[in-house]
Each structure stands twice: as C-alpha cells, then as structure tokens.
Amino acid sequence: NAGVTQTPKFRILKIGQSMTLQCTQDMNHNYMYWYRQDPGMGLKLIYYSVGAGITDKGEVPNGYNVSRSTTEDFPLRLELAAPSQTSVYFCASSYTYNEQFFGPGTRLTVL
C-alpha cells in the first residue's frame, strides 16, 4: 500500500493563479481531510469529507474548494492564489474518527 500520496511536492504560484493539489489514498478510507500548516503552528482543517459525494467546511475554508467523486481521491482547488495561502498542505485519511494517516505534504509558495 502506498498510503496517502500527494502531488506536487513543491509549487510556486504567482498571485491570482489557480492550481489543484492532488490527494489519493489506497486504504479504502471513507474519511479524508485537508489541512494547512503555517510555520511553527498546528494544523488547521480546511475541508473534510466523510464519503464520496459528501464534503464539508473546516476552520479555514475561504479561498479553497474541494470535490470528492471517488473514495480514493480528494483534490483541493485554490482559486486566485494569495500570499496568505503560502503554507504546507497535508491531506489525511482515516477509517473512522480515529487514527489519521497523513500524506507527505505539498509546500506552496505564493509570490
């Protein structure tokens, strides 16, 4: 099992550009999450999903969108990138509300 995979690993965007962060898991988990981690800070929940076709907002959803058309994939879309979105983005999945498995992260810089 590859676990949770994320692409790309690194990306630099210009202000106003858009991009999609990809996340795939092969553990057949129903629950998937997107977090952002700013330097020296904890993880802030952006969006989460409890199954295909179901998504909901977390603590910091503004400027982001998600979709969940399959159990495996949970892409995160950034529209009109802003410097405040410079962060490390982690995708995670879990079987239920317990142990979350994290991907390796995407380091995004918006200039």
Place this chain on the structure above:
Amino acid sequence: GQQVMQIPQYQHVQEGEDFTTYCNSSTTLSNIQWYKQRPGGHPVFLIQLVKSGEVKKQKRLTFQFGEAKKNSSLHITATQTTDVGTYFCAGEYGNKLVFGAGTILRVKS
C-alpha cells in the same frame, strides 16, 4: 470555535532528561489523539485516549487523559535524540479533530 491549548511551545532538553507536554480544552472531548512530526516530515499517529483517567504507555512514552476529559499529557522518560520533533495533541469534537499548536522538542546529546 473549539480550541486546544498546548504548552510549552518549545523545550530543549539534555539527552537523558525527561520531557512533558500538556494539552487543555475548554470543553469535554470525545477523545484525544497524539501525533509526532519529525522536522520536514508529516504528522504520524502515536495514540488515542478515549476513557476518563486513561493512562497508556508505549515504551518510554506515557499518555494520560484527564478525569474530566478536558486535558491530557505526554511524558517521555529519558529522552533520546530520536525523540526530536514536534508533538501535537488533537481533540475530537464531533467528527473533526482540532489540533494544538504543538510542542517542539530538541534534544542535546
């Protein structure tokens, strides 16, 4: 919104010394989870505590959940250089985890 406070923010210990990080919530938690993140890495699950007053051990790590299910602690006995990293607690509120800001542990050899 729900908040989980974690202290200290940072601790630098000599190898062999003990280390403790504390986590507090203003409201009762369903459960609390602990994660470790190595520098440059991603969070890795350590343990989940569910019951009031629960104590669990993993080798040199001891985890406690308070009687009121509002606080928790992680204690490392005789730290080693491999313990370096950031330790996060995460409280479950409904169907979401709220992470503390983490405690950064540095170990001098």
